[in-house]
Amino acid sequence: MTDDLPRIGRTRLPDTVASLLEDKILQGDWHPGRRLPSEPDLGLQLGVSRSVVRDAMKTLATRGLVEVRQGVGTVVAQPSSDAYTDAILVLLRRSKLTVGQVLEAREVIETGLAGFAASRRTGDDCGRMRNCFEDYRRAVDATDWALAQRKHTEFHLSILTAVQAPALEILLLPMQSIVLAAPLPPILDDKALWEVPLHEKILSAIERADAEAAREAVIEHFAFRHSPLYADALAQLSRYESGDNNTRAEGGLQPKLYDGR
Incomplete structure (x- = not known):
């Protein structure tokens, strides 16, 4: 699965990844309920380590943009205040x-x-x-x-x-x-x-x-x-x-x- 994500350098911080993924969600490219690629797959596409992706996901979860579903993985969350x-x-x-x-x-x-x-x-x-x-x-x-x-x-x-x-x-x-x-x-x-x-x-x-x-x-x-x-x-x-x-x-x-x- 390809999501047309640009590669970024390894020296970039996790918030750069979070910002990039956030844009995909807020612009409607990734709709609520969509399952995100796994951490290894995202890391490979972005050219960053799995730990960087994991930290970025934590940031997105804190912002209420993604959630982890048992047996499914990380998905785009429904809009919430x-x-x-x-x-x-x-x-x-x-x-x-x-x-x-x-x-x-x-x-x-x-x-x-x-x-x-x-x-x-x-x-x-x-x-x-x-x-x-x-x-x-x-x-x-x-x-x-x-x-x-x-x-x-x-x-x-x-x-x-x-x-x-x-x-x-x-x-x-x-x-x-x-x-x-x-x-x-x-x-x-x-x-x-x-x-x-x-x-x-x-x-x-x-x-x-x-x-x-x-x-x-x-x-x-x-x-x-x-x-x-x-x-x-x-x-x-x-x-x-x-x-x-x-x-x-x-x-x-x-x-x-x-x-x-």
């Missing part, structure tokens, strides 16, 4: 940002998103958001806080989808999955602290295509940031942990705590 998400997580964990500061950023983002969603949403978007909200409401009514956490995330991310900006969705989806994480309500079983009516107020404004009302509803929702009830929790440093593959598939991340908002 995992590497992007992990980079944001590392930055947050190394920062001195508090939970309150992360929530402030989320308020700024979601206030704008709600206004655009109200102006651009389709009938299908409204149906999707309504279903997500009803799932969230039922989970809170059932005091199933783990389910409420997931359904809350789905509701807020459905607003991002309703903005009808695919590029923005790619950029913000991993970030939103992270900033949706924050401390649990001070009184977990107090359903009022989960603010179901305020979520419905946001949804209703978007359904009516009232951009200003949608933005105001989001600001009202985030007024809890100024409540003494949350002062201690919001003063904590933000700490997030990435989950395993199953966790990512269900909603992205494993925060230390979650506020259910």
Whole structure:
């Protein structure tokens, strides 16, 4: 099998090989699911040692571009935001940002998103958001806080989808999955602290295509940031942990705590 790869000198670093193979993937020459040549074959084609190829593959795996499948070998991975998400997580964990500061950023983002969603949403978007909200409401009514956490995330991310900006969705989806994480309500079983009516107020404004009302509803929702009830929790440093593959598939991340908002 020939892949029209140029030979490179032995003195070149593994990141040169990684860059070359990355270009093949990003340009679409190697499609998701395609099995890559073996390390010896790639080394022979490129004129480098097997160890150089192995290091390059590790780099590509870290970037989420390839994965090793049992009994198959190394294949081109499906597009994923995992590497992007992990980079944001590392930055947050190394920062001195508090939970309150992360929530402030989320308020700024979601206030704008709600206004655009109200102006651009389709009938299908409204149906999707309504279903997500009803799932969230039922989970809170059932005091199933783990389910409420997931359904809350789905509701807020459905607003991002309703903005009808695919590029923005790619950029913000991993970030939103992270900033949706924050401390649990001070009184977990107090359903009022989960603010179901305020979520419905946001949804209703978007359904009516009232951009200003949608933005105001989001600001009202985030007024809890100024409540003494949350002062201690919001003063904590933000700490997030990435989950395993199953966790990512269900909603992205494993925060230390979650506020259910």
